[in-house]
Amino acid sequence: MSLINTEIKPFKAQAFHNGKFVPVTEASLKGEWSILVFMPAAFTFNCPTEVEDAAEHYAEFQKAGAEIYIVTTDTHFSHKVWHETSPAVGKAKFPLVGDPTHALTRMFGVHIEEEGLALRGTFIIDPNGLVKTAEIHDNAIARDMKETLRKLKAAQFVANNPGQVCPAKWKEGEKTLAPSLDLVGKI
Numbered sequence: 001m002s003l004i005n006t007e008i009k010p011f012k013a014q015a016f017h018n019g020k021f022v023p024v025t026e027a028s029l030k031g032e033w034s035i036l037v038f039m040p041a042a043f044t045f046n047c048p049t050e051v052e053d054a055a056e057h058y059a060e061f062q063k064a065g066a067e068i069y070i071v072t073t074d075t076h077f078s079h080k081v082w083h084e085t086s087p088a089v090g091k092a093k094f095p096l097v098g099d100p101t102h103a104l105t106r107m108f109g110v111h112i113e114e115e116g117l118a119l120r121g122t123f124i125i126d127p128n129g130l131v132k133t134a135e136i137h138d139n140a141i142a143r144d145m146k147e148t149l150r151k152l153k154a155a156q157f158v159a160n161n162p163g164q165v166c167p168a169k170w171k172e173g174e175k176t177l178a179p180s181l182d183l184v185g186k187i
Contacts (some may be wrong), residue, residue: 003108003123003131011103015069015095016079024069024097030129033066033156035148038110038121042074042096046142048088050120055091057145066124066152068094073117075100110136122148124155132159 008026015024029036037054039047054061054068061068070092072079079096082089089096097104099118105111110121122143124133132155135143154166157176164176 003134005130005132008125008129008131009107011107013071013097013099013104014076015097016076016083017095018093021076021080022095024095026129029067029069029125031127033064033127033152034125035061035066035068035152036071036104036108036121036123036125037068037143037148038071038105038108038118038123040112040115040117040120040139041072042078042082042089043086046139047072048086050142050145051086051092051096052088053143053145055088055093057149058093060149061145061152064149064152064156069097070094071097071099071104071118073099073102073105108134124148124152126155126159 008029010026013024015022039050041047051070054070058068076098079098083092083096084090099105102111105118108121108123110119112119119136120139120141120143121136123131126132133151150171153172154170157166158164163178165179166176170176
């Protein structure tokens with residue numbers, strides 16, 4: 001079953017964020033756009049490259065009114081040490097959420113039961129707590145946060161402009177489409 005346009009369920013987790021341990025719940029995600037970025041585990045190979053990529057684009061996400069949440073199956077204690085010891089992860093100014101009970105990875109359909117780890121999953125959640133995009137893929141393939149930012153801006157555009165859709169490769173400021181019978185078979 002798809003998570004698209006479903007409301008996130010209640011949860012409670014702990015995160016390491018800006019030198020402190022903080023709670024993160026479904027209420028934390030409401031009221032602003034949220035990006036949940038699931039990764040297999042801290043102290044791995046590809047994950048720090050993705051955290052660094054998110055850190056390098058974080059100002060753009062904040063400007064767009066969105067918070068990034070990196071989620072792994074580790075504890076928030078592990079995330080503290082990961083942040084302190086990895087030069088790439090040390091750039092993170094966003095919450096590093098621990099999911100040692102696997103509640104979040106199961107809720108979002110990214111849990112690998114045999115390994116106790118998460119698949120790489122990215123979810124954009126609107127301010128009402130509704131999932132707007134879902135991307136899940138093999139752990140050997142790292143993501144590009146510029147594409148996630150593009151998808152965020154597209155989701156924001158269609159939320160603010162009912163009746164419009166963003167075509168392939170759409171970027172902020174470009175032309176959108178208004179679906180109609182007149183367009184069928186003409187694009």
